[in-house]
Amino acid sequence: MSIDLSPIDKAKFVAAKRAAQYVESGMKVGLGTGSTASWLVKCLGEMVRDDGLKIQGVPTSSRTAALAREVGIEVISLDEAKWLDICIDGADEFDPNLNLIKGGGGAHLQEKIVATASDQMIVITDASKSVETLGAFPLPLEVIPFGWQTTKTIVEEALVGMDVLGRNVSLRMNGDAPYVTDEGNHILDLHLNRIGNARQLSLVLNQIPGVVENGLFIDICDAVVIGYGDGRAEVRDINNGTVDETKFDFLAEDNIFGDVAE
The missing domain is CATH 3.30.70.260 (ACT domain)
Incomplete structure (x- = not known):
């Protein structure tokens, strides 16, 4: 990853990198839509290419489907998958109970369908999306x-x-x-x-x-992964009531993330 990334892009990258650790071979994975979710798709694509990860992805938009195919992820429909092991997506806002506002990218209908058809939903975001009460974001x-x-x-x-x-x-x-x-x-x-x-x-x-459909996601999200510009990723798990932190080191070497910044 390029060391020239802005702090916000570094935050998105580390959140996606941490969330990708939830994904294992054989899983059917819901793939979110938006700039942060794009990082996740790229991370999974790297794992498919370099680590032999074998997954099937169910995209929540035509944009995500195109990106997933581009990085080598097998894309299937929700009807083909029937049920998913996990869904990983971004959010426009989240509150202390991990209720969300989504839909800034215009895909919240498919996102909600995919999220509710998953065993667990993981949200990847940065600290700016954390609010005490939902509603500042339209x-x-x-x-x-x-x-x-x-x-x-x-x-x-x-x-x-x-x-x-x-x-x-x-x-x-x-x-x-x-x-x-x-x-x-x-x-x-x-x-x-x-x-x-x-x-x-x-x-x-x-x-x-x-x-x-509206963009309120109530009692759907299981955990939020919050990325920070210094390389930290914090995981808040609503079911276990836990908070943990991981630190990623940034390397000045080129890889597939060089063209993701949005």
Whole structure:
């Protein structure tokens, strides 16, 4: 890995490197989407190439699928896998109970399906994503294109009765056009600032016709691996109630991670 990596990229790398230690030959592995998850896919690709690791990966987006194939990971669908040993993914926010906001990359629907079809979910992230209360990061809401403006109005009305600080709802754009997910849907970003009762909000939002899935991951994550720019990786395991730390040394030699920084 290049020693010219920024502190944030080093943090992402060590988190991915530590999380890759959970993966063993023969496993079916859910592969997340986003810049941090890309590091994980590269780490696993190196293990496939250099260590003979044999896994099957179930990607959570077309972008991740392309990267996984590029680094030599066998890619299969969730229907082929049926159930996964582990899912490793990033997060936009996580709280002390390891509840998450995901979907900044627009793939939270597939990510939630894959995560809930896994024996365990490991989140890889950096310390900046740790919050006391979820909500500073806009909550993504995937909606079908048909009648999305009506769906948006109903969502705004529903937020009036919720324990949130903000209620601004915006359609995610991709240039001059609405952002389109892998499933052909749109995303509404809910700017809530603080979510007082994430479980209640998740249930209410998913009852609204036109809503496909929200980006709240409640009681799904088993452990968070937090990377730091100095090479430390901290693991917080919610099931065992443990916290442990690993230190990685950075070497000034080229390898497959040289082109991952995003």
